[in-house]
Amino acid sequence: MPLxxxxxxxxxxxxxxxxxxxxxxxxxxxxxxxxRAKVAEHLQEARPSADDVVEALNAK
Numbered sequence: 910m911p912l913x914x915x916x917x918x919x920x921x922x923x924x925x926x927x928x929x930x931x932x933x934x935x936x937x938x939x940x941x942x943x944x945r946a947k948v949a950e951h952l953q954e955a956r957p958s959a960d961d962v963v964e965a966l967n968a969k
Contacts, residue, residue: 926959933948933952
């Protein structure tokens, strides 16, 4: 079954997020420990999270 344009668009958004996360990972070694902790806290508090999206996608 072919994917709809909306599904393809959403998958492209996910690819964009993955690229952004790769950039974040590349920058992590350049941060001091205190800044790394702040960035980690910010990411943990970000909503919606990837887990929230997976939960919504798996909802019946």
